[in-house]
Amino acid sequence: MASSSSYQFGTALRDIRATAPLIHNIANLVVTNVTANALLALGASPAMVENAEEVAEIAAIAGAVVINLGTISSSWAAAMRLAAASAQQAGTPWMLDPVAVGALGYRTRLAVELLEAHPAVIRGNASEIMALAGQSAGGKGVDSLAASDAAIDAAKDLAHRYATVVTVSGAIDYVTDGRRLAGIGNGHPIMSRVTGMGCTASALTGAYLAVLDDPFDAAVQAMATMGVAGDIVMANGGAKIGPGSFQTAFLDALYHLDGAMIAALVKLT
């Protein structure tokens, strides 16, 4: 297990704000606005491009690429294949968010296929990660039916097999590269009542991938950023807060956050 002092929280966030890395997202119809705003609030420069005519061009020049399976059809799937291949060829780190994999057959097959293009990080909930590792966990649409610690073995297995980093989101977020394992215990249950928080975690992981060499470090810092921002919102908002005001205040928190706040508030195990 890692300790807070292993991570230079301030440095990476300052680098994101200083260089505003271009993060190419193939997001989905539900969250494309939300994830673009989260990246802007943090200090990155999002490009939401999902058409097959342009994805290869932008994936090659981006600081990182985030491929989210939330919306897929044959044309989106084609764009995902092109973007992943272009990122791999250009050496751009890319990450995979396997939304609802396991629950639906078409996207499960697509996700397994995309793994061959070597994502730097994979982030999903327990059901998604277990399904991607070939375990049957059951998911209900996009929501997990299993707790995050149930997926730690599956995450390690995936990380080993594909030489990648795997993040399992949940009450505790786990990050592993197969060897190292970090748990981040921040955040609040209301975050599961706001659509796109998982996709936002993936987008922020993309921002950190663009400024850090170690994908494990990037994944941990992204989840710490998410969780601490959520804690700040709940600490300021009290009992009156609901999913609407949470969403608004969360973007504000990302904007005002600095490395010292993350280092002070992160609950690493």
Added chain:
Amino acid sequence: MASSSSYQFGTALRDIRATAPLIHNIANLVVTNVTANALLALGASPAMVENAEEVAEIAAIAGAVVINLGTISSSWAAAMRLAAASAQQAGTPWMLDPVAVGALGYRTRLAVELLEAHPAVIRGNASEIMALAGQSAGGKGVDSLAASDAAIDAAKDLAHRYATVVTVSGAIDYVTDGRRLAGIGNGHPIMSRVTGMGCTASALTGAYLAVLDDPFDAAVQAMATMGVAGDIVMANGGAKIGPGSFQTAFLDALYHLDGAMIAALVKLT
């Protein structure tokens, strides 16, 4: 006309929160985030899936399906046909939101075709319901040019012909199954200055359809939920409120709402 005591407002809402029914939405590009968030705030589990490759699979396992005509093209239309057919075959209740029907020819023909797959509820504004019933009312894009009571006869006619329940949104929301008629007088004009409130009403109707056997009851409770949540926002917000803060506070209100509040505040006629 129905009285408030006919409805068990608390029971259905508690069931939604206890079971988190999976609501499959073919929403539209404008409101897919908004309606997903409204369903999550209420306590349901939204799945926003609109690709032809997956809609039949998810419609068959969902608690209810919501088909919204806001965004249509030949590929979306194909997905709508598949989802409606799959829901009908699986016995999943589904509802139709005929956005802008009457104003545009392509979607008007599609809506009439979808009626053959027996929606449990149809919800639209007066122009849309009158157009769907074959009356010429005129609509300006997605906004109605007629008051809701002008469409009561059209609603009853549609309900009779297709053995369905019809909701007409407006200053007063009317719900009819051809025999029964309920009016819900809650809500506020500012709701017409926030995009997607009608679509949200349809999504919440889907959530109630998943836990109630009687589609008329589900439609009434959904409109009561919408209207009472709107009233709570306006009561708390005062003159300073605008469409931005309304939207945020509305999600909070859905999250904090309980059956006793609905029963106390609903204006049934």
Added chain:
Amino acid sequence: MASSSSYQFGTALRDIRATAPLIHNIANLVVTNVTANALLALGASPAMVENAEEVAEIAAIAGAVVINLGTISSSWAAAMRLAAASAQQAGTPWMLDPVAVGALGYRTRLAVELLEAHPAVIRGNASEIMALAGQSAGGKGVDSLAASDAAIDAAKDLAHRYATVVTVSGAIDYVTDGRRLAGIGNGHPIMSRVTGMGCTASALTGAYLAVLDDPFDAAVQAMATMGVAGDIVMANGGAKIGPGSFQTAFLDALYHLDGAMIAALVKLT
């Protein structure tokens, strides 16, 4: 340079609210909700229609058409061509928002092609306007790398060549018809940390185009409306504001704005 007294700010805004002109938008996946809400908050009636089957029909009956290149694929591009041609044939004023033109080849070629259908106004950031005028300015995805005044010559050149009005967004917004030049110095840097503010400026330009005969006047009033609304939000919000609360308060400000406030606060140069 123009003075504030040249513009009848109150009249046009009152006309928008009195007639609620139908504004047909081919927006993009990131901002379609945001721009629809901004148009509703201002008092216009947005129709977000981007499918090839319907765009010609609605462009012909709209008060103005807004074509935004944020999301393009072969099918969206086809719809854009149809909408622009239909608007031109019907005499409906239309405007072009060349999002990320210059940064990506496919959309750059499409934008140049669409210019042949005579847009009434073109609005973009400095990089986009310079690229559209054939100058190489460099852009990073959707964000400009150049200040707005660097694009004034390119804007004048474009305006001359295509007999149109060009708006360059930036710290100062410039509007020119090749002969006249106005600068609007309102607004705040935080607006570049909220996705879709540029697209919103284009949408509001559409609303003003629907009620004013002079596209130069429409473009100036739209940018004044944007900037003054932003100033009001920042004046009320103080240091605590972030991109989330800004977005919410901005819609409220558009809703409560009147012509006297714009005339009093606009910084024209």
